[in-house]
Amino acid sequence: MTSSDSLTIPQLIDALARAGDAVFLWSREDDRIEWLDRSVLDRTLASLGECTMGEALTSRYGDDHAKRRRHWLDRPRAVGGFIATHRIDDGGIDHWVEERLVRVSGQGNSALCLGFLRNVTELQAYQERLTYLACFDELTGHFTRARLRTVLAQSLVSSFAEKSSFCFALIGLDNMAGVNHAFGYDIADEVLTGVGHRIHDRLHDGEAIGRVASSKFGVILDAGTSQQHVTRLESIQTAIRDELILTGSGPVAVTVSIGLVSLPFQARTTQDAFACAEDALTVAKQSAPGGFAIHKPDDTEAENRRTNIAMADELSAALRENRLCLAFQPIVKSDETDKVVFYECLARLMDRNGDLVPAAEFMPIAEQLGFVRLIDQRVLELAFEVLTADPSLRLSINLSPQTMNDAGWGRSFDRLTSADPAAAKRLIIEITESYAIHDTGRAIERLTEFSDRGCAIALDDFGAGYTSFKYFKTLGFDIVKIDGSYVRGVLESPDNQLFVRSLTQLAKHYRITVVAEMVENHDAAALLHSMGVDCLQGNFFGAAEVVDTRAQPRRLCCG
Numbered sequence: 001m002t003s004s005d006s007l008t009i010p011q012l013i014d015a016l017a018r019a020g021d022a023v024f025l026w027s028r029e030d031d032r033i034e035w036l037d038r039s040v041l042d043r044t045l046a047s048l049g050e051c052t053m054g055e056a057l058t059s060r061y062g063d064d065h066a067k068r069r070r071h072w073l074d075r076p077r078a079v080g081g082f083i084a085t086h087r088i089d090d091g092g093i094d095h096w097v098e099e100r101l102v103r104v105s106g107q108g109n110s111a112l113c114l115g116f117l118r119n120v121t122e123l124q125a126y127q128e129r130l131t132y133l134a135c136f137d138e139l140t141g142h143f144t145r146a147r148l149r150t151v152l153a154q155s156l157v158s159s160f161a162e163k164s165s166f167c168f169a170l171i172g173l174d175n176m177a178g179v180n181h182a183f184g185y186d187i188a189d190e191v192l193t194g195v196g197h198r199i200h201d202r203l204h205d206g207e208a209i210g211r212v213a214s215s216k217f218g219v220i221l222d223a224g225t226s227q228q229h230v231t232r233l234e235s236i237q238t239a240i241r242d243e244l245i246l247t248g249s250g251p252v253a254v255t256v257s258i259g260l261v262s263l264p265f266q267a268r269t270t271q272d273a274f275a276c277a278e279d280a281l282t283v284a285k286q287s288a289p290g291g292f293a294i295h296k297p298d299d300t301e302a303e304n305r306r307t308n309i310a311m312a313d314e315l316s317a318a319l320r321e322n323r324l325c326l327a328f329q330p331i332v333k334s335d336e337t338d339k340v341v342f343y344e345c346l347a348r349l350m351d352r353n354g355d356l357v358p359a360a361e362f363m364p365i366a367e368q369l370g371f372v373r374l375i376d377q378r379v380l381e382l383a384f385e386v387l388t389a390d391p392s393l394r395l396s397i398n399l400s401p402q403t404m405n406d407a408g409w410g411r412s413f414d415r416l417t418s419a420d421p422a423a424a425k426r427l428i429i430e431i432t433e434s435y436a437i438h439d440t441g442r443a444i445e446r447l448t449e450f451s452d453r454g455c456a457i458a459l460d461d462f463g464a465g466y467t468s469f470k471y472f473k474t475l476g477f478d479i480v481k482i483d484g485s486y487v488r489g490v491l492e493s494p495d496n497q498l499f500v501r502s503l504t505q506l507a508k509h510y511r512i513t514v515v516a517e518m519v520e521n522h523d524a525a526a527l528l529h530s531m532g533v534d535c536l537q538g539n540f541f542g543a544a545e546v547v548d549t550r551a552q553p554r555r556l557c558c559g
Contacts, residue, residue: 022117026101028073029110069101073111085120096124137211139189140196148210148218152270155220159264167229168267169219169260170277171199171236174289176215179252187247191254194245202236218277226262226294233258234292241290255290257281266295311365314351319371323350324378326386327544328395328556331515331537334529340558341535342394342428345383346544347375356546367400376403377412384416386556387423394558396428396458404431404446417453425454428479432460440474447475461517463499472510480507482533484518491524497531504532 025034072082082101087094100116135147143151152168159166173179173195180188196217200209204222212218221229237256244251259281267273276295284291318324328343349357366372376399383395403409417424429450431443447457458479463486472480482500490496500516507514516528519538528536547556 024115024117025104026113026115027111028106028113072101073103073113085124094121095119096121140193140211142196142200142217143208143210145210145212145218148208148212148220149270149274151208151210152218152220152273156264156268156270156273159223162223164223165225165262165265166223167221167226167260167262168273168277169221169229169233169258170212170274170281171195171217171219171233171256171258172213172281172285173215174255174257174285179254183247183249183252187249187252190247191245191252194247195240195254195256198240198243199236202232202239212274216281218274229260229262230292230294233260237290237292257284257289257291257293259284259293259295261295266297308365308369311362312369312371314357315349315362315366315369315371315375318349318351319374319378323352324348324375324382325350325546326379326382327546329537329544330542331396331535332541334516334525334533334536337525337536337541340556342396342558343556344396344398344430344537344544345379345386346398347379348544348546367402370402372400373403373406373409376400376406377409380409380412380416383427384420384423387426388420390556391422391426392558393556394426394428396430398430398460401432405442413450413453417455421454427454428456428458430458430460430479430481433462443475451476458515462503472506472512477512479513479515481515481517481537484538487516487518487524487528487538488520490527497527500528500533501531508532 027034069082069084081103082099084099086097086099096119098116098118098120100118101113102115103111104114105112133144135144136142137144155166158164173192176188176192179191183191192211192215196209196211199217199219203209203219207222208220210218219233221232237258241253241255244253259277259279261267261273261276261280263273267276280293280295284293287293325348327346327348329346330340331342331344333339333341346359347363348359349362351357363372363375366375376397379397383397387393387395399409417427431447450457456478457476458481459475459477460481461483462480463483480503482503486496486499490500504514513534514532515535515537516533517537519525519528519536519540521540525536525540
């Protein structure tokens with residue numbers, strides 16, 4: 001800012017006053033205030049009058065910040081202003097005022113300061129509300145999951161220091177979906193709150209309860225033996241079961257299941273404590289409503305958890321570093337097995353050493369942890385790169401149920417098919433039978449979108465799930481792939497042969513191409529062809545192979 005652009009003190013005062021500040025000059029030498037504009041705070045500061053600054057900011061506000069203010073005033077080279085927030089008790093009503101001081105001239109006792117006071121009561125209330133919600137659940141008033149985890153960490157530290165044990169338990173309401181359906185969400189909230197109160201009323205001083213999920217509480221019980229903890233938790237369980245919860249719609253009966261872990265012997269971190277308690281609660285719920293289970297250490301389970309965490313890290317890094325690649329398995333004509341009709345694209349992970357990680361090692365974890373949608377999106381992008389580079393190829397990709405309605409995948413699909421409509425017409429999208437049957441209405445909508453872009457639709461693994469032939473007509477598939485469980489034993493099993501014949505006859509009626517998966521030998525291939533199967537897939541005709549199509553553009557071919 002140039003000197004001609006500089007604000008004068010009166011201009012600055014006027015600007016700040018317009019912004020909502022009460023503005024004053026304070027001379028430390030005679031300790032008096034000269035109000036320059038106080039209209040905004042007249043009601044809040046009416047009792048201040050023409051008093052000294054010491055009286056105004058010490059006796060009226062309190063001396064919380066007095067030492068810090070004096071320290072700032074006594075530092076000749078102090079840079080910046082002084083800021084403090086004060087609570088004013090105005091006849092039982094709290095007001096919050098923010099004080100700002102800026103040195104205008106002089107130092108020490110001769111300092112002349114420009115001061116600003118702003119009523120920040122609403123802002124303070126908002127900040128206090130945010131602080132409260134960060135620690136306490138809005139519905140029940142108990143700790144949030146994050147706050148309970150902090151308390152649990154403190155309890156673990158104390159137990160290590162004192163060489164004592166305590167317990168952490170998860171208490172889950174049974175059949176809350178039924179309560180929601182029968183009574184509505186408002187009554188379900190009353191039930192949840194009532195259960196929380198009953199748990200809280202039976203805790204000792206210093207123990208903690210938090211709402212850690214929609215219908216699940218976490219409880220920290222103090223030092224004691226495992227049997228003492230079990231006895232106390234069973235009494236809580238009994239009290240909830242035997243005493244009806246009174247709600248606006250009348251009394252409601254509810255039961256809870258409990259999973260218990262002993263700390264620090266069975267878990268030494270909050271992450272492990274939650275995981276072990278979740279495992280125990282799952283076991284408890286599997287037995288019957290009102291179940292109870294104590295975590296049983298399992299070396300295999302712990303090792304599997306460590307493996308999952310490591311694989312999750314590896315998947316995340318591989319996606320960032322573009323180490324996901326495609327393997328291509330040919331699908332051939334049943335009457336000319338040397339002619340490839342199309343290739344199925346399968347995701348493969350390459351580790352940092354350049355070695356391929358088998359799909360069986362990472363895909364189950366990817367599905368469990370939500371990575372499968374990111375993998376499906378990367379497969380789509382890689383497949384389009386190949387289709388665009390080689391107009392002779394036709395490729396299929398698998399679309400998991402989790403990805404079908406994923407907005408990110410949908411945006412990528414729209415962008416890629418719009419950019420290259422010709423490539424879209426050579427893309428086959430394979431969906432699972434379970435998705436098609438469980439969400440038929442949404443499936444029809446999505447498959448129509450794919451078809452409108454020119455893509456063919458394949459029903460994958462038909463026969464592995466519910467096997468309903470009626471979906472051939474309603475969902476309009478172009479291809480159906482017979483699950484390998486019906487193909488592997490087709491030579492010896494009359495039942496498998498009947499299934500394949502029935503499927504091919506119906507498919508022919510609807511002009512659907514039939515592909516048999518996992519074909520193992522020449523005899524099975526010949527039999528399947530005689531029964532009307534159009535195409536064959538299996539290692540007998542070619543295993544899935546990773547091909548760098550940029551370096552070897554003609555390694556793949558359709559004919």
